Amino acid sequence: MKQKIMINLLLASGLLFIFSGNAQAEGDPAAGKELNSMCIGCHGIDGYRTAFPTAYNVPKIGGQHAEYLIKSLEGYRDGTRSHPSMTALAKTLTDQEIKDLAAFYASN
Numbered sequence: 489m490k491q492k493i494m495i496n497l498l499l500a501s502g503l504l505f506i507f508s509g510n511a512q513a514e515g516d517p518a519a520g521k522e523l524n525s526m527c528i529g530c531h532g533i534d535g536y537r538t539a540f541p542t543a544y545n546v547p548k549i550g551g552q553h554a555e556y557l558i559k560s561l562e563g564y565r566d567g568t569r570s571h572p573s574m575t576a577l578a579k580t581l582t583d584q585e586i587k588d589l590a591a592f593y594a595s596n
Contacts, residue, residue: 515554515584520592523585526577527593538573550596557590 530536530546537545549557563569564578565586581589 515558515587515589515591515594517588517592517595519585520588520590523581523589524592527589530573531593549593552593554587554590554594557593558586561586561589 524532527549530538531549533546534548535545537543560569561578561581564571564574565581567575569575578586
């Protein structure tokens with residue numbers, strides 16, 4: 489019984505590894521770097537705070553997991569996440585551009 493549980497855990501962890509790698513592999517970090525100009529002004533400054541729509545610290549996203557970044561940008565684009573600036577920017581992005589930006593930021 490323990491052996492079966494161990495095998496299942498190894499298989500599950502292997503699938504997670506494969507799927508997390510696929511999320512990064514789908515995007516082109518070089519293309520993401522070219523798109524980065526709309527993001528770097530807020531997300532590339534240590535300790536940056538914005539006052540719109542309310543004052544808060546803007547997160548640095550370099551080194552974040554690609555899948556998380558993809559889901560976040562898709563959420564802003566489809567309305568399941570809400571922030572006026574992020575929603576406006578995300579609505580202009582194609583699926584591939586989202587993957588490219590995620591690959592770029594995940595590699596930093």
